[in-house]
Amino acid sequence: MFDALTARLSTVLDRLRGRGVLSEENVTEALRDVRRALLEADVNVGVARSFIESVKEQALGSEVGKGVRPGQQMIGIIHSEMIRLLGGEGNSAEVDLSGSPPVILMLLGLQGSGKTTTAAKLAVHFRSGGRKIGLMGLDPYRPAAGEQLRRLAERIDVPVEVARESEDPVDAGVRILSELKAAGSEVILADTAGRQTVDEALMNELASLRQKLNPQETLLVLDAMTGQDAVTTASAFSGRLDCTGAILTKLDGDARGGAALSLRGVTGLPIRYVGIGEDLGALEVFHPDRMAGRILGMGDVVSLVERAAEDAGGAEVLAAEGKRFIEGEFTLEDFREQMRRLRGMGSLQDLVGMLPGQFDRALTGQEIDESSIVALEAMIDSMTPEERRRPSILDGSRRRRIARGSGRSVQEVNALLKQYSMMQKMAKALKGKGRKGQMPFPPMFR
Amino acid sequence: MAHLRSRVALGLARTRDLLLTDVTDLFSGKTALTDDLLDELEDRLLEADLGVDTVMEIRDHLQNDLRAKKASGPDEVIAAMAEVIERILTPGVPPKEIGADLDGRPHVVLFVGVNGSGKTTTIGKLAHAYRSAGKKVIVAAADTYRAAAVDQLVVWAERAGAECVRSHEGADAASVAWDALDAAIAREMDVLLVDTAGRLHTHRGLMGELEKIKRVLAGRLEGAPHETLLVLDATTGQNALVQGEEFSKSVDVTGLILTKLDGTARGGVIVPLARKLDIPVQMVGVGEDLESLMPFDAHEFTAALLKQETA
Ligand SMILES: Nc1nc2c(ncn2[C@@H]2O[C@H](COP(=O)(O)OP(=O)(O)OP(=O)(O)O)[C@@H](O)[C@H]2O)c(=O)[nH]1
Numbered sequence: 001m002f003d004a005l006t007a008r009l010s011t012v013l014d015r016l017r018g019r020g021v022l023s024e025e026n027v028t029e030a031l032r033d034v035r036r037a038l039l040e041a042d043v044n045v046g047v048a049r050s051f052i053e054s055v056k057e058q059a060l061g062s063e064v065g066k067g068v069r070p071g072q073q074m075i076g077i078i079h080s081e082m083i084r085l086l087g088g089e090g091n092s093a094e095v096d097l098s099g100s101p102p103v104i105l106m107l108l109g110l111q112g113s114g115k116t117t118t119a120a121k122l123a124v125h126f127r128s129g130g131r132k133i134g135l136m137g138l139d140p141y142r143p144a145a146g147e148q149l150r151r152l153a154e155r156i157d158v159p160v161e162v163a164r165e166s167e168d169p170v171d172a173g174v175r176i177l178s179e180l181k182a183a184g185s186e187v188i189l190a191d192t193a194g195r196q197t198v199d200e201a202l203m204n205e206l207a208s209l210r211q212k213l214n215p216q217e218t219l220l221v222l223d224a225m226t227g228q229d230a231v232t233t234a235s236a237f238s239g240r241l242d243c244t245g246a247i248l249t250k251l252d253g254d255a256r257g258g259a260a261l262s263l264r265g266v267t268g269l270p271i272r273y274v275g276i277g278e279d280l281g282a283l284e285v286f287h288p289d290r291m292a293g294r295i296l297g298m299g300d301v302v303s304l305v306e307r308a309a310e311d312a313g314g315a316e317v318l319a320a321e322g323k324r325f326i327e328g329e330f331t332l333e334d335f336r337e338q339m340r341r342l343r344g345m346g347s348l349q350d351l352v353g354m355l356p357g358q359f360d361r362a363l364t365g366q367e368i369d370e371s372s373i374v375a376l377e378a379m380i381d382s383m384t385p386e387e388r389r390r391p392s393i394l395d396g397s398r399r400r401r402i403a404r405g406s407g408r409s410v411q412e413v414n415a416l417l418k419q420y421s422m423m424q425k426m427a428k429a430l431k432g433k434g435r436k437g438q439m440p441f442p443p444m445f446r
Numbered sequence: 447m448a449h450l451r452s453r454v455a456l457g458l459a460r461t462r463d464l465l466l467t468d469v470t471d472l473f474s475g476k477t478a479l480t481d482d483l484l485d486e487l488e489d490r491l492l493e494a495d496l497g498v499d500t501v502m503e504i505r506d507h508l509q510n511d512l513r514a515k516k517a518s519g520p521d522e523v524i525a526a527m528a529e530v531i532e533r534i535l536t537p538g539v540p541p542k543e544i545g546a547d548l549d550g551r552p553h554v555v556l557f558v559g560v561n562g563s564g565k566t567t568t569i570g571k572l573a574h575a576y577r578s579a580g581k582k583v584i585v586a587a588a589d590t591y592r593a594a595a596v597d598q599l600v601v602w603a604e605r606a607g608a609e610c611v612r613s614h615e616g617a618d619a620a621s622v623a624w625d626a627l628d629a630a631i632a633r634e635m636d637v638l639l640v641d642t643a644g645r646l647h648t649h650r651g652l653m654g655e656l657e658k659i660k661r662v663l664a665g666r667l668e669g670a671p672h673e674t675l676l677v678l679d680a681t682t683g684q685n686a687l688v689q690g691e692e693f694s695k696s697v698d699v700t701g702l703i704l705t706k707l708d709g710t711a712r713g714g715v716i717v718p719l720a721r722k723l724d725i726p727v728q729m730v731g732v733g734e735d736l737e738s739l740m741p742f743d744a745h746e747f748t749a750a751l752l753k754q755e756t757a
């Protein structure tokens with residue numbers, strides 16, 4: 001997700017490794033590059049600045065722990081600061097539905113950010129929690145916007161009402177609310193038209209809608225590819241409409257997602273969910289720690305853990321992903337992420353060299369080339385999130401579907417799963433053996 | 447087009463004010479370009495999504511050029527910035543005007559881009575522009591994936607007075623494109639605009655589908671598609687660079703369209719994009735109605751960005 005940022009941070013911090021002390025000079029130098037990396041990841045200039053300041057303060061003020069190298073210490077500080085900025089560890093990001101029904105959630109945001117799709121995704125999500133859902137479409141402006149929501153609702157079999165053409169959205173909201181209430185909806189998701197924050201009339205419309213509907217939550221839907229404007233958009237929407245949370249969409253791409261940091265940095269709004277695909281199941285609860293782990297990169301964290309283990313027999317830095325691998329819970333999602341990161345990193349020779357032993361052989365044995373990595377990715381892309389997390393459910397018909405979806409043969413899908421299971425076995429073996437000298441990932445940024 | 451121009455100017459006003467105010471404040475009364483001043487300037491440009499490399503280039507330029515000339519007034523600084531930016535944004539070959547002689551009959555234009563960038567809407571606007579120039583236009587609803595994408599395009603086609611070829615949801619996108627080109631040839635249309643589903647460039651399978659659409663068009667009519675336009679949302683940050691590269695790799699993009707310039711986003715990312723890829727920005731979208739499309743003009747864009755009076 002944040003491949004390039006990860007690579008940069010790692011390259012930069014690697015330079016710090018091996019140095020004895022965190023001096024003001026080398027910290028400042030490293031942080032200059034970290035700032036650059038953050039900016040390239042679209043983190044807002046101001047947010048990047050305060051992030052750097054805070055890391056610097058902590059880095060200089062902290063004692064380098066026994067057996068821990070300065071570089072590791074630094075990564076640890078950056079990592080935890082990033083988690084903090086993204087919302088802190090252990091806080092549940094989920095919308096609280098415990099209020100008296102109907103609980104109304106209103107979605108808003110710029111044009112094309114993903115509101116309508118996300119409304120349908122949330123319907124699926126909450127329904128699986130046993131709630132009766134109703135969808136409310138309040139976009140009479142965009143051609144076929146109501147029809148889009150209606151089709152999605154039909155696909156998932158959820159009651160839906162949309163504003164009529166040329167019906168005032170506020171009137172429509174009131175009308176549909178009473179209809180859905182009468183129909184017994186417990187959670188109502190209100191989809192609104194995309195708008196620019198400079199459009200006073202439309203911003204006022206949202207304000208009156210909010211007053212009339214009195215939603216439990218007003219959620220800003222933001223495209224993860226957003227650049228510096230994330231700050232302007234987020235503060236304009238949240239300032240004007242008292243947003244209570246945000247949803248970040250299109251994280252299935254390779255946007256470095258600095259918008260996530262920016263959004264939190266200026267509005268403090270909790271990011272509740274992330275959209276990771278066009279399918280209606282492609283929604284996940286937001287995890288700050290996971291996100292920070294992604295920013296820093298799983299492989300790197302593992303290699304860090306390895307070094308820390310070598311050095312001191314104990315790591316300060318142990319991100320969720322790294323831990324998952326060590327505990328043998330290495331999913332196909334992790335596998336794909338790894339592939340993506342590797343693909344962006346230079347020649348295949350290097351790439352194979354960086355893979356764990358057995359896997360390395362498995363790959364070289366097959367004379368794998370760049371395009372087969374692309375193929376691996378395509379196959380994993382064609383799986384549902386559930387399948388990626390639990391490949392054991394991949395029966396014949398699922399495998400055929402994946403083959404079709406990715407334009408590959410079933411044999412290739414089978415081969416992929418074999419490679420994956422080998423990798424997973426290694427992770428398990430590793431867990432048994434303990435850490436020292438047996439870590440699966442050779443250091444990646446030497 | 448005058449009113450459209452002022453709308454872009456309005457949309458860019460924030461950037462402009464920001465840059466101008468800051469630059470003016472920063473530099474007025476100063477006699478030397480200090481590093482602090484350059485740092486500040488750098489931040490302002492970064493906030494317009496110009497990206498680190500381009501901003502560095504501008505910084506270097508200012509440093510060398512202005513220091514040599516011992517010049518440091520706000521006008522000189524802005525002029526120097528404008529020079530670099532405009533140079534980057536000026537394509538080798540100027541884009542053709544809508545309504546000028548078209549290659550191919552029908553002239554086939556393929557629209558591509560990530561999800562929600564504004565492809566379908568832009569097709570509506572462009573169909574309208576061609577219709578206004580007296581061309582016979584047909585559109586192909588080759589987004590067979592997204593819910594009601596076809597219905598959306600049908601409305602735009604009606605508004606623009608264009609014909610539309612469609613199939614059912616879930617149909618093969620490439621066959622819709624083929625059928626549409628067939629129809630365009632049979633009905634002697636001047637222009638065929640092909641809408642495609644939004645897709646992230648990271649999804650290999652979907653990029654493959656796009657390549658297939660392009661192949662099929664070329665197979666039906668030599669030289670088609672005559673243009674492949676990548677539609678970019680002005681709010682997009684540095685990811686636009688990868689989008690540009692990846693879509694180019696797949697379908698050889700011939701032009702860019704920058705949408706949603708009527709909002710607060712500045713679209714500054716087209717500067718590094720133009721720097722990296724030699725693809726001209728063709729048009730900009732400045733609203734949600736038929737008229738809100740205008741030709742891109744590097745000089746105007748730069749001037750608006752930096753609030754320098756157009757000569
Ligand atoms: N890849 C990907 N695409 C997404 C995601 N969420 C939404 N989309 C796509 O983004 C495009 C826009 O989504 P919509 O739900 O129509 O966005 P919207 O905010 O309702 O748009 P307007 O109503 O026009 O403002 C569609 O092509 C969706 O399929 C996501 O998480 N990943």
Ligand SMILES: Nc1nc2c(ncn2[C@@H]2O[C@H](COP(=O)(O)OP(=O)(O)OP(=O)(O)O)[C@@H](O)[C@H]2O)c(=O)[nH]1
Binds near residue numbers: 111112566642730
């Ligand atoms: N303000 C503004 N909105 C625009 C502009 N261009 C498009 N939009 C809006 O952006 C949203 C997405 O536009 P679409 O044309 O549906 O985008 P798309 O690329 O076809 O989307 P998908 O097919 O889902 O990938 C819609 O709400 C449009 O009305 C523009 O120039 N200005």
Ligand SMILES: [Mg+2]
Binds near residue numbers: 145
């Ligand atoms: Mg919508």
Ligand SMILES: [Mg+2]
Binds near residue numbers: 565567589595
């Ligand atoms: Mg579309």
